[in-house]
Amino acid sequence: MTVAAHVRLIDLLRDDLGLTGTKEGCGVGVCGACSVLVDGQLMSACLMPAFFIDGTTVLTIEGLAPDADHLTPLQDAFIRHGGFQCGICTPGQIVAATALLDAHPRPTTEQVRRWMMGNLCRCTGYYKIVESILAAAESGTTAVVRQPVGIRAAP
Amino acid sequence: MKPFQLHQPATQAEALALLAECQQRGDDVHLMAGGTSLVLLMNLGLLQATHIIALRNISELHGIQSTPGGGLAIRPLATHRELELSPAVQAYCPALAETFGHVATVRIRNQATLGGNLAHADPAQDPPPMLIALDAQIVLTSQTGERSLPLEQFFVDYLTTTLQPGELLTEIRLPPLPAGTRATYQKFLPRTQDDYATVSVAATLRVDADGRCADVRVALGGAAGTPVHLREVEDALRGEKLTDQRIADAAARVPELVDPPDDARGSATYKRRMARVWTARALHDLRDQPNGALPTP
Numbered sequence: 001m002t003v004a005a006h007v008r009l010i011d012l013l014r015d016d017l018g019l020t021g022t023k024e025g026c027g028v029g030v031c032g033a034c035s036v037l038v039d040g041q042l043m044s045a046c047l048m049p050a051f052f053i054d055g056t057t058v059l060t061i062e063g064l065a066p067d068a069d070h071l072t073p074l075q076d077a078f079i080r081h082g083g084f085q086c087g088i089c090t091p092g093q094i095v096a097a098t099a100l101l102d103a104h105p106r107p108t109t110e111q112v113r114r115w116m117m118g119n120l121c122r123c124t125g126y127y128k129i130v131e132s133i134l135a136a137a138e139s140g141t142t143a144v145v146r147q148p149v150g151i152r153a154a155p
Numbered sequence: 156m157k158p159f160q161l162h163q164p165a166t167q168a169e170a171l172a173l174l175a176e177c178q179q180r181g182d183d184v185h186l187m188a189g190g191t192s193l194v195l196l197m198n199l200g201l202l203q204a205t206h207i208i209a210l211r212n213i214s215e216l217h218g219i220q221s222t223p224g225g226g227l228a229i230r231p232l233a234t235h236r237e238l239e240l241s242p243a244v245q246a247y248c249p250a251l252a253e254t255f256g257h258v259a260t261v262r263i264r265n266q267a268t269l270g271g272n273l274a275h276a277d278p279a280q281d282p283p284p285m286l287i288a289l290d291a292q293i294v295l296t297s298q299t300g301e302r303s304l305p306l307e308q309f310f311v312d313y314l315t316t317t318l319q320p321g322e323l324l325t326e327i328r329l330p331p332l333p334a335g336t337r338a339t340y341q342k343f344l345p346r347t348q349d350d351y352a353t354v355s356v357a358a359t360l361r362v363d364a365d366g367r368c369a370d371v372r373v374a375l376g377g378a379a380g381t382p383v384h385l386r387e388v389e390d391a392l393r394g395e396k397l398t399d400q401r402i403a404d405a406a407a408r409v410p411e412l413v414d415p416p417d418d419a420r421g422s423a424t425y426k427r428r429m430a431r432v433w434t435a436r437a438l439h440d441l442r443d444q445p446n447g448a449l450p451t452p
Contacts, residue, residue, distance in 0.1 A: 004158065005158070005159060005160070005207070006156040006157060006158045006197075007156075007162035008156065008194065008198065027198065028195050028199075029195060029262070029263055031193060032262065032351070035262060041236075041265045042262045042265055043260060043265055043266050044191075044262050044263065046198075047190060047191045047195055047263075047266065048190060048194065048266065049156075049159065049187075049190055049194060049209075050267075052190065052211070053207070070289070096262065097260075098238060110367070113319045114348070115261055117260060117348050117349050118259070118260025118261065118262050118263070118349055127317065129415055131272075148269075
């Protein structure tokens with residue numbers, strides 16, 4: 001496809017491709033709601049011109065789960081451990097945490113906090129986010145069967 | 156962002172030719188490295204360009220190399236994350252690698268480049284004071300040749316540099332560090348870890364056999380419209396025993412040497428005082444840690 005030079009990646013994703021999982025929060029690179037992986041590297045889609053991704057692979061929240069019946073361990077852990085409240089920051093949190101676990105498969109709590117400090121949660125649900133990420137790190141990398149939410153036993 | 160004409164040269168020579176051509180025509184042309192600051196400014200409508208020259212495809216402008224004798228040559232498109240993790244930077248000076256790790260968040264460090272950081276000339280940035288403390292030189296190249304200058308002379312004022320029309324920042328050079336040089340970068344962050352510093356201090360120190368200061372360099376971030384190289388403080392310490400009193404007396408000169416802005420990170424008066432406090436802390440830490448290895452603040 002062809003994209004105008006002045007279009008940002010966030011606008012390409014949301015407006016042209018309809019991939020609205022990636023959110024625009026602050027628009028100035030601070031909040032992390034627009035976190036995406038460009039060739040595996042965590043980036044802010046709001047500060048990136050779309051032409052930068054020419055020839056790269058971009059992974060957004062929509063592309064993490066292998067199929068409609070499975071979730072990644074991180075997605076499952078966020079559900080099981082209450083890693084979100086209102087949910088607006090969650091795609092960015094999970095994409096950022098995906099990059100964290102790629103770089104550090106078994107991070108310490110301190111490493112999680114340090115890495116995730118660029119992803120803001122306005123509900124201030126940080127403890128549960130850290131807990132979810134640490135739980136996902138323990139459960140490995142195998143995709144988890146997706147279940148209806150709300151009927152499972154507590155972990 | 157408003158529409159602009161995009162150029163993506165593949166070589167430095169091509170970029171310099173384009174830059175000269177655009178400027179001769181009177182176009183409003185800007186160079187784009189990682190894009191973090193430029194896209195932000197353009198998106199907020201604070202900057203409008205009719206032409207953008209994106210440098211990212213120019214392989215000559217990427218890379219980090221150790222130089223013969225133990226120095227370091229950094230090309231401008233090296234990202235902060237590459238620099239933070241680079242074995243060459245670690246081997247040169249662990250405190251420098253740590254300084255790059257203090258910039259914003261890992262997400263921004265993955266995208267933002269050192270050349271873009273320096274050319275943007277935000278005085279609250281982390282790398283410039285540390286690079287000045289390490290006596291960095293920068294190389295500016297145009298179609299008619301190149302010139303190099305100490306990094307501190309590159310900064311003129313807030314977001315303003317000595318970069319001339321037709322010039323491109325092509326290299327950051329760090330000289331070999333004399334054996335026994337200790338270095339530290341300390342960032343005063345009263346709010347959040349990913350914030351700009353209220354003030355920051357970078358310092359290097361070499362102590363001779365009888366415990367006197369053989370050499371010292373100190374520079375501050377966030378303390379004026381440019382990074383501040385504290386020559387007067389250095390002069391008060393060089394050749395002296397670094398007693399607590401001597402350090403306190405030298406640091407007492409800091410408030411009159413800085414000109415910080417009042418902003419959300421503190422009043423000018425508060426920052427002047429904090430600049431003194433953090434300068435003294437950095438000097439104490441360097442004096443008291445013989446291996447120069449400091450814990451992450």
